[in-house]
Amino acid sequence: EAGVAQSPRYKIIEKRQSVAFWCNPISGHATLYWYQQILGQGPKLLIQFQNNGVVDDSQLPKDRFSAERLKGVDSTLKIQPAKLEDSAVYLCASTQQMYQETQYFGPGTRLLVL
Amino acid sequence: AQSVTQLGSHVSVSEGALVLLRCNYSSSVPPYLFWYVQYPNQGLQLLLKYTTGATLVKGINGFEAEFKKSETSFHLTKPSAHMSDAAEYFCAVTSSNTGNQFYFGTGTSLTVIP
Numbered sequence: 737e738a739g740v741a742q743s744p745r746y747k748i749i750e751k752r753q754s755v756a757f758w759c760n761p762i763s764g765h766a767t768l769y770w771y772q773q774i775l776g777q778g779p780k781l782l783i784q785f786q787n788n789g790v791v792d793d794s795q796l797p798k799d800r801f802s803a804e805r806l807k808g809v810d811s812t813l814k815i816q817p818a819k820l821e822d823s824a825v826y827l828c829a830s831t832q833q834m835y836q837e838t839q840y841f842g843p844g845t846r847l848l849v850l
Numbered sequence: 851a852q853s854v855t856q857l858g859s860h861v862s863v864s865e866g867a868l869v870l871l872r873c874n875y876s877s878s879v880p881p882y883l884f885w886y887v888q889y890p891n892q893g894l895q896l897l898l899k900y901t902t903g904a905t906l907v908k909g910i911n912g913f914e915a916e917f918k919k920s921e922t923s924f925h926l927t928k929p930s931a932h933m934s935d936a937a938e939y940f941c942a943v944t945s946s947n948t949g950n951q952f953y954f955g956t957g958t959s960l961t962v963i964p
Contacts (some may be wrong), residue, residue: 740893749851769952776859776955776956776957777955777956777957778854778940778942778954778955778957779894779940779952780954781951781952784951792951811889820912827894829893829894838884838896838899839894839896839952840896841886841893841894841895842893843891844891844892844893846891
């Protein structure tokens, strides 16, 4: 069984530029999560999808961050414009169902904003 | 509201010594508790989880954790540390009434000294 795929693995941009991350969850997993992990901290949930609908985006900075999962499979997370404090690892995770399930994580995308 | 506190951001043990990583949680409802491990430049991997039933949970790589409701703790232990155990460890909590939103601790970096 293939795991959660993410790309790119690394990205360096200048502040005020735009960037997009892609995630392909495990096949058949209905729930998809995007986390931001700042150095020295635990992952913080940005947005949670159930199929192609948003379950929770309360911690997503909506003035600059957006995410979509149009067909209920893969997902993209975009930052526009980026700020220095957005430097972090962006993790994607998926679960088969919504409740009490183990989350399977991708390798993450490491973003550096200069 | 739910939260997780991991005491000790850095723990060092000698190879072969006992590993003890501490996790305390806060939850107003019965929690589901998880320990994840993160190796450098990789995503999070599940070590073990407690949902219901036996309070002593065994996981991969010889790790185990005990759910103690009276102490609101879920400490991770391993009798004998191995060099390959060096990594970042995260405790997380969720529950049935939070839409499967996970709350992660800030992590504990484990160093194993040869």
